[in-house]
Each structure stands twice: as structure tokens, then as C-alpha cells.
Amino acid sequence: MVAFRNSDPSGRTSGLLLRCVLYSLLALGLIIVDKRYDHLGKIRRWLSIVAYPAQLAVESPFAGWHWFRESVSTRDALREDNTRLQAELRLAQFKLQRYEALESETVRLRALRTNTSEVATRFVIGDVMDVDLDAFRERVLVDKGAHDGIFVGQPVLDAGGVFGQVARVEEFTSEVILISDPAHAIPVQINRNGLRTIAVGTGDTSRLKLPYLPTSADVVVGDLLVTSGLGGGFPAGYPVGTVAAVKRDAAQSLADVDVRPAAALDRSRELMLAWLRPSEVLPPAPSPATPTRAAPAGTAPAGTAPAGTAPASTAPASPGKPNGGQPAAAHAAAPAAKSAKAPAAKPPGGRTP
Amino acid sequence: MMRDDPIRRLPMALSSLVALALAVIPLPAALDFFRPDLLVLVVFYWSIESPRAGGLTLAFISGLALDVINGVVLGQHALALTLMAAWATHLRLRLRVFSLLSQSLTIFALLTGYQFILFWIDGATGNPVTSFGRWFAPVVGAMIWPLLAGALGRLNER
Numbered sequence: 001m002v003a004f005r006n007s008d009p010s011g012r013t014s015g016l017l018l019r020c021v022l023y024s025l026l027a028l029g030l031i032i033v034d035k036r037y038d039h040l041g042k043i044r045r046w047l048s049i050v051a052y053p054a055q056l057a058v059e060s061p062f063a064g065w066h067w068f069r070e071s072v073s074t075r076d077a078l079r080e081d082n083t084r085l086q087a088e089l090r091l092a093q094f095k096l097q098r099y100e101a102l103e104s105e106t107v108r109l110r111a112l113r114t115n116t117s118e119v120a121t122r123f124v125i126g127d128v129m130d131v132d133l134d135a136f137r138e139r140v141l142v143d144k145g146a147h148d149g150i151f152v153g154q155p156v157l158d159a160g161g162v163f164g165q166v167a168r169v170e171e172f173t174s175e176v177i178l179i180s181d182p183a184h185a186i187p188v189q190i191n192r193n194g195l196r197t198i199a200v201g202t203g204d205t206s207r208l209k210l211p212y213l214p215t216s217a218d219v220v221v222g223d224l225l226v227t228s229g230l231g232g233g234f235p236a237g238y239p240v241g242t243v244a245a246v247k248r249d250a251a252q253s254l255a256d257v258d259v260r261p262a263a264a265l266d267r268s269r270e271l272m273l274a275w276l277r278p279s280e281v282l283p284p285a286p287s288p289a290t291p292t293r294a295a296p297a298g299t300a301p302a303g304t305a306p307a308g309t310a311p312a313s314t315a316p317a318s319p320g321k322p323n324g325g326q327p328a329a330a331h332a333a334a335p336a337a338k339s340a341k342a343p344a345a346k347p348p349g350g351r352t353p
Numbered sequence: 354m355m356r357d358d359p360i361r362r363l364p365m366a367l368s369s370l371v372a373l374a375l376a377v378i379p380l381p382a383a384l385d386f387f388r389p390d391l392l393v394l395v396v397f398y399w400s401i402e403s404p405r406a407g408g409l410t411l412a413f414i415s416g417l418a419l420d421v422i423n424g425v426v427l428g429q430h431a432l433a434l435t436l437m438a439a440w441a442t443h444l445r446l447r448l449r450v451f452s453l454l455s456q457s458l459t460i461f462a463l464l465t466g467y468q469f470i471l472f473w474i475d476g477a478t479g480n481p482v483t484s485f486g487r488w489f490a491p492v493v494g495a496m497i498w499p500l501l502a503g504a505l506g507r508l509n510e511r
């Protein structure tokens with residue numbers, strides 16, 4: 001055979017068995033320790049720093065090509081892009097006008113139901129790295145990690161909707177598990193009628209399924225699925241997908257529902273990693289000593305939605321502020337704050353003369 | 354053996370690094386199923402060619418690198434690669450005199466054993482891979498073995 005230089009083929013490899021057993025035991029020990037206890041996070045993170053240059057090196061030609069293609073795009077293409085983006089921006093701003101009013105209304109309505117579902121307050125944009133992970137699992141590598149405050153379980157969105165969640169965090173990178181991974185499930189709700197269920201991945205980026213809906217469930221092709229916010233992992237109300245096919249077999253008790261994901265799971269290059277904060281909750285009803293005062297304060301927000309917009313929309317704009325009593329108090333006092341007086345930090349009950 | 358250690362280890366490390374990079378390079382989804390375990394083949398080659406230059410250590414370290422890069426449980430690839438590299442070292446004298454076809458068949462057996470250990474650990478740690486895709490890799494790996502062995506042999510001649 002030409003391939004082997006054959007240095008000393010007859011040389012005995014003394015201790016081959018010993019070394020084999022030694023390394024195997026070491027590897028087995030690592031597997032057990034990594035699986036059973038979470039002590040290896042530090043080691044793994046350290047190893048990943050060593051691996052990071054290799055991943056960067058693999059990615060760099062692709063990144064370079066993207067950069068090159070962007071740099072040589074012609075003036076016409078840029079102008080075309082610009083026009084299109086401006087049109088999109090106009091449309092988005094038009095929608096946004098309505099959104100702020102709706103958001104404040106939603107926050108108030110939720111508060112009435114003392115719903116503590118969470119809202120996304122802060123985003124970080126992460127780029128998908130051109131590195132292939134295990135071919136049989138739906139994962140991507142993102143160029144943000146523990147260094148940027150990313151944590152395990154963090155929801156990940158793209159421009160279309162929910163993309164997945166962070167499964168593993170290294171120092172400079174993190175691994176995102178897509179909603180289409182067979183091991184991933186996300187609590188959803190049909191936007192049309194509020195029916196709650198769970199969307200499970202299939203291993204195919206263009207398909208999710210709803211395995212837990214009875215055949216009698218009110219679901220039709222074209223229904224929009226949004227996150228329900230149950231479980232607390234994902235913010236409520238973000239699009240997950242649209243129902244693509246519903247198969248009802250009379251012999252089965254469960255319907256077979258296919259969903260087309262809203263996010264471009266196989267194409268997105270920029271992802272948003274979101275931070276959640278529980279939405280504000282109104283303080284408990286004021287003491288029964290002031291029933292006449294409390295009544296207008298409780299009913300006013302429903303009627304004066306635009307007036308209450310200002311304090312409600314400024315509250316989420318201050319990230320990092322803990323969800324203490326103050327925003328809630330300010331929120332409850334919104335109608336009173338119209339008199340340009342800043343609301344005091346004390347509870348509303350304390351202002352009654 | 355100390356005499357030729359420095360000569361021996363450089364191509365070993367270089368080829369392993371290149372194979373590691375090729376293991377994570379993005380491919381179209383259709384081709385991804387047929388991605389051979391290049392790093393495993395490289396480790397087999399060095400285990401057969403120069404067993405005393407630390408083939409098993411190379412196997413263990415390469416396995417750990419694969420674990421970290423693939424994000425699976427630490428030690429999975431390391432265990433599979435160590436066991437199979439030890440087997441390859443054990444078979445090396447016979448492998449050298451085999452015809453190309455027999456060599457490829459032996460390599461196929463080794464690669465299948467490697468995938469089986471991965472498969473087994475995947476199942477034991479609770480995230481089984483149910484698709485058939487992984488069993489393509491040994492076939493492709495056995496097919497490119499003659500090319501790879503030739504190329505590495507040429508590299509080693511220098």
C-alpha cells in the first residue's frame with residue numbers, strides 16, 4: 001500500500017490496551033459528570049473559547065463573500081432598496097400609530113385580569129454564524145454569548161415571528177434551538193378564538209405540528225398562531241405560524257394539524273434575542289373606605305384610552321427598572337396625572353383626603 | 354522514537370485541524386447528509402501509520418473538540434473515537450497489507466462502530482436522533498478512504 005510510510009510497523013505499541021481503557025474511562029466519566037451534574041459548564045465554556053477561532057476561521061470566507069457582495073452592489077440596487085425600505089417604513093409607522101394606543105389598552109385590560117404574562121422589553125441583535133452544527137438537529141450558532149448577557153432559555157425572534165430559544169451559552173457564542181427541532185415545544189394560542197395548545201417541532205424547518213388538538217377543535221387552514229405566554233418562556237402575542245393543513249380522521253380522537261412557521265427558520269441571518277419583564281399589574285383594589293373615589297379611577301382608563309397612553313407607553317421604555325410598586329402606582333394614577341402633576345411614589349389610597 | 358517525533362507530529366496536528374474545520378463548514382442541506390466524518394478518518398490514518406506518536410491521545414482530543422463544536426454531551430465523540438482508534442491501531446499490521454477494497458471495508462466497519470457508539474450514547478443521554486441520515490456517513494467515509502490515505506501519505510513523505 002502506497003499510503004503508509006511504514007516507520008516500524010512491527011514495533012509493539014506497549015500499553016495500547018491500558019491507554020485505551022484509561023481514555024475510555026475518562027470519556028465515560030466526562031459523559032456522566034456532564035449529564036448528571038452541571039459542573040462542566042466552566043470547562044465547556046473554556047474549551048469553547050479555544051474552539052471559537054476555528055469557528056471564526058470557518059465562517060470568515062462566507063462573511064467575506066457577503067461583505068464583498070454588499071460592497072459591490074450597484075447604485076441602482078441601493079436606490080431600489082432605499083425606496084422599498086422607505087415605503088415599508090411608512091407602512092410600519094402607519095401601523096405603529098395604532099399600536100401604541102392598542103398596547104396601552106392591552107396592558108390595562110391585562111392588569112384588570114391581574115394577568116402577569118410577560119412582555120419583551122429589550123432586544124439584542126445576533127448574527128447567525130455560518131457554522132454547521134449537528135446535521136440531524138435543528139440548531140444554529142449565534143455570535144452573542146455569556147459575554148453579552150445571553151442566558152439559557154432566552155426567547156429568540158426574527159422579523160417574521162418566534163424563531164426559537166437559547167439552548168446553550170458559551171462565552172462569545174450561543175446555540176439557539178429552533179422551534180422546528182423535534183425536541184422543542186412552544187405554548188401557542190389561535191389568534192382568532194384564543195384556543196390554547198402546544199406546537200411541536202418536526203425536524204423540518206418548514207413545518208410544525210399541533211399534536212394535542214381534538215378532532216372537534218375549532219381550527220381551520222389559515223389560522224394565525226401566536227405565543228400564549230403560558231409557561232413564561234416566551235412573550236405573549238408574537239406570531240408563531242399559520243395553520244397550513246388540518247386532517248380530521250373520524251377514527252382518531254386527535255386532529256392532525258400542520259403549521260407553517262412565521263419565522264424564516266432556514267433563511268434568517270439576523271435574530272433578536274429578547275429580555276422579558278413581567279407586565280405591570282394594578283395594585284389591589286383600594287380600601288373600601290373610599291368607594292366613590294375608587295370607582296372613577298377604575299373605570300376611567302377604559303373610556304379615555306388615548307389620554308392614558310403617555311404614562312403607559314413611557315413605562316416600558318425604561319428597561320432595567322425593576323418592576324417595583326412605582327410604575328404600577330403611576331399607572332393607576334394615570335387619569336389623575338393629567339393635571340401635569342407628577343404622581344407620587346406612595347400608593348393611590350394615600351392621596352384621598 | 355524521540356528522533357522523528359517532531360517530524361511526525363506536525364502533519365498530524367495540521368491535518369487534524371483542517372479536518373476539524375471541514376467538519377463544521379456549512380453545506381447545502383441535501384449534501385449535509387453525506388458529509389463524511391473526515392476527522393475520524395484522519396485519526397484512523399494516524400493510528401495506523403504511526404501508532405507510537407500518540408494516536409490515542411489525538412483521538413481523545415479530537416473527540417473532545419467534536420463534542421464542544423457539536424454541542425453534545427462532553428465525552429461522547431471522545432469515547433467513540435478512542436475505542437475505534439484503539440481498534441484501528443490493533444488492526445494496523447493487517448490493514449497495511451490489505452488490498453484497497455479490503456481496507457475500505459475495514460474502515461467502513463470501524464466507522465459504523467463509531468456511529469453506533471454515538472447512537473448509543475445519544476439514546477442513553479436522552480436525546481435520541483431518530484433519522485436514518487447518520488448511517489450514510491460510514492459509506493461515504495469508506496468510499497473516500499483511499500483518496501484520503503493517499504493524500505495523507507503524500508503529506509507524510511515530505
